[in-house]
Amino acid sequence: MSTFLELGLKEPINKALTDLGYEKPTVIQEKAIPQIISSIDDLKAFAQTGTGKTAAFSLPILQMADEASKNTQAIILSPTRELAVQIGNNIKEFSKYMPNIKVVTVYGGANIEEQIRGLKKGAQIVVGTPGRTVDLINRRALKLGNIEWLVLDEADEMLNMGFKDELDKVLEATPETKQTLLFSATFPREVEAIAKNYMTKPVEITSGQKNTGSDNVSHEYYLVSERTRYQALKRITDLNPDIYAIIFCRTRRETQEVADNLIKDGYNADALHGELSQAQRDSVMGKFRKKTVQILVATDVAARGLDVNSLTHVINHKLPDQIENYTHRSGRTGRAGKTGISIALVSNKEKGRIGAIERIIKKKFVHSKVPSGKEICQNQLMHLIDKVNSIEVKQSEIENFLPSIYEKLEGLTREELIQKFVSLEFNSFLSYYENARDLNDLSSRDTGRNGRGSNENMTRFFINIGRKDSLNPAKLIGLINDQKITNNIEIGAIDILDTFSFFEIDKKFEEQTLSAFADNQPEFSGRGVNIEITKKERGGGGRGKKSFGKKDGGFGRRRNSEKSSGGRRSEGSNRSRSSSRAGGDRPDRNSGSDRRPSGFGRKRRERR
Ligand code: AMP
Numbered sequence: 001m002s003t004f005l006e007l008g009l010k011e012p013i014n015k016a017l018t019d020l021g022y023e024k025p026t027v028i029q030e031k032a033i034p035q036i037i038s039s040i041d042d043l044k045a046f047a048q049t050g051t052g053k054t055a056a057f058s059l060p061i062l063q064m065a066d067e068a069s070k071n072t073q074a075i076i077l078s079p080t081r082e083l084a085v086q087i088g089n090n091i092k093e094f095s096k097y098m099p100n101i102k103v104v105t106v107y108g109g110a111n112i113e114e115q116i117r118g119l120k121k122g123a124q125i126v127v128g129t130p131g132r133t134v135d136l137i138n139r140r141a142l143k144l145g146n147i148e149w150l151v152l153d154e155a156d157e158m159l160n161m162g163f164k165d166e167l168d169k170v171l172e173a174t175p176e177t178k179q180t181l182l183f184s185a186t187f188p189r190e191v192e193a194i195a196k197n198y199m200t201k202p203v204e205i206t207s208g209q210k211n212t213g214s215d216n217v218s219h220e221y222y223l224v225s226e227r228t229r230y231q232a233l234k235r236i237t238d239l240n241p242d243i244y245a246i247i248f249c250r251t252r253r254e255t256q257e258v259a260d261n262l263i264k265d266g267y268n269a270d271a272l273h274g275e276l277s278q279a280q281r282d283s284v285m286g287k288f289r290k291k292t293v294q295i296l297v298a299t300d301v302a303a304r305g306l307d308v309n310s311l312t313h314v315i316n317h318k319l320p321d322q323i324e325n326y327t328h329r330s331g332r333t334g335r336a337g338k339t340g341i342s343i344a345l346v347s348n349k350e351k352g353r354i355g356a357i358e359r360i361i362k363k364k365f366v367h368s369k370v371p372s373g374k375e376i377c378q379n380q381l382m383h384l385i386d387k388v389n390s391i392e393v394k395q396s397e398i399e400n401f402l403p404s405i406y407e408k409l410e411g412l413t414r415e416e417l418i419q420k421f422v423s424l425e426f427n428s429f430l431s432y433y434e435n436a437r438d439l440n441d442l443s444s445r446d447t448g449r450n451g452r453g454s455n456e457n458m459t460r461f462f463i464n465i466g467r468k469d470s471l472n473p474a475k476l477i478g479l480i481n482d483q484k485i486t487n488n489i490e491i492g493a494i495d496i497l498d499t500f501s502f503f504e505i506d507k508k509f510e511e512q513t514l515s516a517f518a519d520n521q522p523e524f525s526g527r528g529v530n531i532e533i534t535k536k537e538r539g540g541g542g543r544g545k546k547s548f549g550k551k552d553g554g555f556g557r558r559r560n561s562e563k564s565s566g567g568r569r570s571e572g573s574n575r576s577r578s579s580s581r582a583g584g585d586r587p588d589r590n591s592g593s594d595r596r597p598s599g600f601g602r603k604r605r606e607r608r
Helices: 011-020 027-038 053-064 081-094 112-120 130-138 155-160 164-173 189-198 229-239 252-264 278-289 325-330 352-361 373-390 402-408 414-432 442-446 473-482 507-520 545-550 555-562 601-607
Strands: 043-046 074-077 103-106 125-128 149-152 179-184 203-206 217-223 245-249 269-272 295-299 313-316 340-346 365-367 458-463 490-496 501-506 531-533 576-581
Touching: 011 053, 011 081, 027 043, 027 053, 027 179, 027 203, 043 053, 053 074, 053 081, 053 125, 053 149, 053 179, 074 130, 074 164, 081 103, 081 125, 081 278, 103 112, 103 130, 112 130, 125 130, 130 164, 149 164, 155 164, 155 179, 155 189, 164 189, 179 189, 217 352, 229 252, 229 313, 229 340, 229 373, 245 252, 252 269, 252 295, 269 278, 313 325, 325 340, 325 352, 340 352, 352 365, 373 414, 458 490, 458 507, 473 490, 473 501, 501 507, 507 531
Parallel strands: 043 179, 043 203, 074 125, 074 149, 103 125, 149 179, 217 340, 217 365, 245 295, 245 313, 269 295, 313 340
Antiparallel strands: 458 501, 458 531, 490 501, 490 576
16 A cells, blocks of 8 residues: 555645545545656546545646646536535645645535636646636636636446536547546446547546445345335334435435425434525535534435445435446545444335345345334333443532432332433333334235235225325325324325225224214315225225215215225226325424334434
């Protein structure tokens, strides 16, 4: 292993790196730095985030830049503002003992006049996002005629984001004599096309094996259904009290939904995606970096700008559309010598993609079971006990209070004290998971043991409101919760039809459910609500004959109109189905009482 000086870098750079705590070059730095310094050949580098690639391309540029000239000599393109700013800041740190080096970062969404003023003063190195760079070229504020180095960082992501035209324009505005350095974690066809069209016989280097995952990351997958995906996510989070994770989603909407649900459920989470304003994104990223936010739900692109080295987990809420992006995601954990876990939540349909990913990362996934409520409670309890063991007692600060506390607790034995203290912390948590179902039993959850979405532990109810009353699964769950049948009642399959619906309730609470609705006489969209137990042998879709004529306003008529579209239709048709735990695994929870117990997110928030 060489030193930075041995790679050919001068003392001012070496000194700055020492200040930053960079003791020795990373693999990509060891390969790229001497190559770029010693040769004018173009370079194609396979490098994932976290490998030290920013220094790999910027240190040789700093080494060779002409400090006496104010001309722009290097242009570095990066997909997002955050990443551009990060690169610009890194280069400023690397060049802190090179006073004549000026770096300007240009990006959209910020005052262009200010950026133009910065460029006019002269900057040897410009870092930019593709759109704003082209804008500045068009305004003749950015002159690329003297460019010696063009860096395309995260080239795959720039193309993913639709910057092909902008890249073409920048490439055309630069002289042929320049050295092009292309860094990408994946090399899909479009990136290869850029390399082919704009680079001359590039030298290829890699920061390890192409696309392979880091050795520090272990990979796990959990089998879920669409209905258990979010519940499984929460259980995995609950199993890991000190989790510090990014949950990756494919779309902005999915990202916002997952984050909103987690926040509602009392988790210390936030969303990061392109629909947020720049100020919002900066704020979220700042909080996540400081760990005041523990779980970041993000799109691939938005998360690129985040330089965080200590993630414990990366969770793929859904696998990325482009399987190669899995390496990008999982590479966010297991950095800087730490170990990390990359988790994929996959449905039976998506399971086949795990094999494809294994071939790319050259590692095997472990199939993990969604933890049971009991396992979670046990883990949390042990975690608490470990914390008790390791907590520092600030004697001087508490000693004044101790005598009266001892007095109050005088009558309790050691065992009783421990039991009370554990119960205080865990009663709410234990009851939260008390009726928790096995989420691994997908067959019974998805199709039901009788093939109609119900099982023998559940009772199926008819309810006289439906889609035409603006009912949806979340509202129905809310309505059931409002009846306060019991704490944490388990709600099974839900079928929303046009004018009536069905839901399942834990059989044990059959009677309480009937009487709660009868006593409360709830209304929904101006209609009186009533429920009845259905007879399962009817296939789960219809009510028992006995109650047929009793519904308000001629249920029979409506039922007839549903006949072809509802009652006889198979599961998985256009019925809106959902399955949830009231107060526990509900997808749409608003009431404070549904939040998870305070031993978790809330306390962590206070601590940090
Ligand atoms: P990058 O891949 O450029 O985003 O770098 C990932 C992280 O590694 C950043 O936090 C860098 O500051 C850090 N880093 C890069 N090179 C080194 C090095 N040689 N030694 C220690 N840390 C480094």
